[in-house]
Amino acid sequence: NAGVMxxxxxxxxxxxxxxxxxxxxxxxxxxxxxxRQLPEEGLKFMVYLQKENIIDESGMPKERFSxxxxxxxxxxxxxxxxxxxxxxxxxxxxxxxxxxxxxQFFGPGTRLTVL
Amino acid sequence: GNSVTQMEGPVTLSEEAFLTINCTYTATxxxxxxxYVQYPGEGLQLxxxxxxxxxxxxxxxxxxxxxxxxxxxxxxxxxxxxxxxxVYFCASMDSNYQLIWGAGTKLIIKx
Numbered sequence: 001n002a003g004v005m006x007x008x009x010x011x012x013x014x015x016x017x018x019x020x021x022x023x024x025x026x027x028x029x030x031x032x033x034x035x036r037q038l039p040e041e042g043l044k045f046m047v048y049l050q051k052e053n054i055i056d057e058s059g060m061p062k063e064r065f066s067x068x069x070x071x072x073x074x075x076x077x078x079x080x081x082x083x084x085x086x087x088x089x090x091x092x093x094x095x096x097x098x099x100x101x102x103x104q105f106f107g108p109g110t111r112l113t114v115l
Numbered sequence: 116g117n118s119v120t121q122m123e124g125p126v127t128l129s130e131e132a133f134l135t136i137n138c139t140y141t142a143t144x145x146x147x148x149x150x151y152v153q154y155p156g157e158g159l160q161l162x163x164x165x166x167x168x169x170x171x172x173x174x175x176x177x178x179x180x181x182x183x184x185x186x187x188x189x190x191x192x193x194x195x196x197x198x199x200x201x202v203y204f205c206a207s208m209d210s211n212y213q214l215i216w217g218a219g220t221k222l223i224i225k226x
Contacts, residue, residue: 004158033212042119042204042216056213091159095212104214106151106159 002027004094004107005074012113013082021077021110025094032075033104034067037089049075082114117142121205121217128195129225136190136220138179138205146207148172148181148188149214153202162190162203200224 005024013019025032030051035043036059045059049069060067064082069075079086089111093104122137140148150162150172163172168183177192188205205217 006158031212033214035214035216040218042218043206043214044216045213048212059213093159103161103164104212105161108156108158 004092004105006090006092006107006110008110009108010111010113012115014115015083016081019079019082019086019112019114021079021090021092021112022074023077023092023094023107024074025092026105029094029096029105031095031097031102032069033093033095034075034077035091035093037091037109039088043091046077079112082112084114087112087114117146117207117215119205119207119215119217121203122220124202124219124221125223126220127223127225130197131194132224134190134192134195134199134222136203136205136222138188138190138217140186140188140205140207140215142186142207145183146215148179149206149208150177150179150188150190151204151206153204153219155201159204195222195224197224197226 032049034046037043047060047067048056064080066078089109091109093106095102095104119140147166149164151159152162153159163174165172165181171180179188179190202219202221204219206214
C-alpha cells in the first residue's frame with residue numbers, strides 16, 4: 001500500500017508565478033490535511049478537506065492560497081502570485097477518519113523556493 | 116490558544132547515551148499527545164502517542180509519559196544509536212484533527 005504521495009518534491013518559482021502542489025492520499029483515506037513549515041519553525045495547520053469539501057480552512061492565508069480535493073484525483077494546494085515569504089516546506093497528511101484514533105499519515109513534503 | 120514547546124536543538128550525543136527531549140503543552144482541555152520523527156530526506160512518521168493522562172507511549176525503545184500535572188510529554192530513550200539521528204517533533208491534537216506542533220529538535224548521534 002503506497003503511502004501519501006506528494007509532488008513535486010522541490011519546486012522553484014519566481015515572484016508573481018503560481019505554485020501548484022499535489023497530494024495523493026493513502027488508499028482508502030478520504031481526509032486530507034495541509035501543513036506548512038517555515039524555516040526553523042514547527043508545522044502550522046493550513047486546511048482540512050474531505051472529498052469535494054473544505055471542512056476547515058482557518059489556517060489558510062486569506063489571499064492567494066486555495067485548496068481543493070476533487071472527487072477524482074489528488075488534492076491540490078494552489079498559491080497564486082507567490083512571494084518570497086511563501087518559501088517553505090508544505091506537508092500533506094491523510095487519514096481514514098478523524099479523532100484521536102485516526103492517525104494522520106504524512107507525505108515527504110514539497111519544498112517551495114521563491115526566487 | 117493551544118501551543119507546544121519543545122527543547123531547542125541540536126542535541127548532540129554519543130552512541131549509547133541516554134536521551135531526553137523535553138516537551139510541554141498548553142491546552143484548554145486534555146489533548147492527545149504525539150511524537151513524530153523526520154529522518155533526513157523523508158516525511159514525518161508517527162513515533163508514539165498517548166491519549167490520556169498517565170498513558171505511556173512507546174516504540175523502538177523510545178518512551179514518553181503524558182503528565183497532566185506538569186503538562187509535559189518528554190521523550191526518552193535509554194541507549195541511542197547513530198540511526199536515531201533525525202528531527203523529532205512533539206505535537207498535540209486540537210479538536211479531532213488539527214495537530215499543534217513544536218518547533219522540532221534535531222538529534223545528532225555520534226559513533
